[in-house]
Amino acid sequence: MSWFTKTLTSSIGRKLMMALTGLFLITFLIIHASGNLQLLANDGGKAFNLYTKFMTTSPIIKTVSYILYTSIIVHVIWAILLTRLNVSARPQKYEYDKLGQSSTWASRSMMLLGTIILIFLVIHMKTFWFVYKFGEIGMVTYDGVEYKDLYTVVVNAFKNPLYTGFYVVSMVFLAFHLAHGFWSGFQTLGLNHKKYTPLIKTVGLIIAIVIPVVFAIQPVYVLLFA
Template sequence: MSKSNPIFSSTVGKKLVMSLTGLFLCLFLIVHLIGNLQLFYNDAGYAFNKYAVFMTTFPPIKIVSYLLYASVIIHALYALILTRKNKAARPIGYKVYDGNAGSKWNSRNMGILGTIVLVFLVTHMQNFWYQYHWGEVPYIEYTKDLATGEISHQEISASDFHEFTSYVENGKEITKAKDLYRQVEFAFENIGLVVLYIIAMGAL
């Protein structure tokens, strides 16, 4: 009598893992979107750049980021495994096959949509995550009047920036940060990148 396969090594188990990792990715996407809405504040990127620092330095967020990377890899890997397994189970196609019967276009083309999303993720990470950590991102200094809330800013050179700093001096908050807000502006001046994002949002 053969033993049954453990749940996570079976086909159903792999689909369950894909569902859970996919759900996690969707939840992360929603939270990420909410955070990125700070791009629309009329403050020269003050709120968004502070948010970027929080997202890259707060320990619990960093742990979630590692879970995100693992989820992307596991989701993609299991998708490939299941696709190969399905093809191996029926090496010869159906004699008569109506691809439109009982299924929607997106469910029949998840491989294409998944590839588009993967290209989007790699491009997104390269343009922002990689550039923010190791690329040549502009630097900025904000001066916020704590009495009026008015914010002024000026670009600073790399020699004037060592790490994110924020301190109060003479009733004003001085903040020096990497200007990811400006990096976003630079990136989206590329019409090709804009088109890719629109297509990827449709794929999602």
């Protein structure tokens, strides 16, 4: 193995990969959540559909999206690598374990939370991304230009209380994942400082609450008001 692969598969390297991809995914989430707010524009979906078109055609955004897909895959693979290492490090468990007292549930449950989020992601992609790219989708015309009508797909999906319920619950798990993940990413990168760490932790908590809430508002809004 070269120094490079050795580094990335070392215990610290595994964490590094999680941190880098994780923090990148958080920036994506911020953009995604704010962009999706256009669902609430009350304009019959025009803003949302225009935005969707831009996001799927702009060369820059397309490039970023490939990095995004790679990040998700790397984040998942390295999570598996990391978890395998960590499980193997304690072959025999304690008979009586109260370690919950010394760390948060989220920090101990990142793999579980991540798995749930991954399942959510697959369903989410299937409902929207797959349909938009490969499925049958209606068309709308604004100002003489034809657009794929993702808005209707979204509204139809969210009109289903089960789907919206699943969506909202998944966001709760995302919240916990972010609550540990944001701060943890900085810690892994070595960015721990008396002055800045409290700020990072606060920002992390805000992100962990605001992003899932913004995501969850959309289906709930559609379900109740659209």
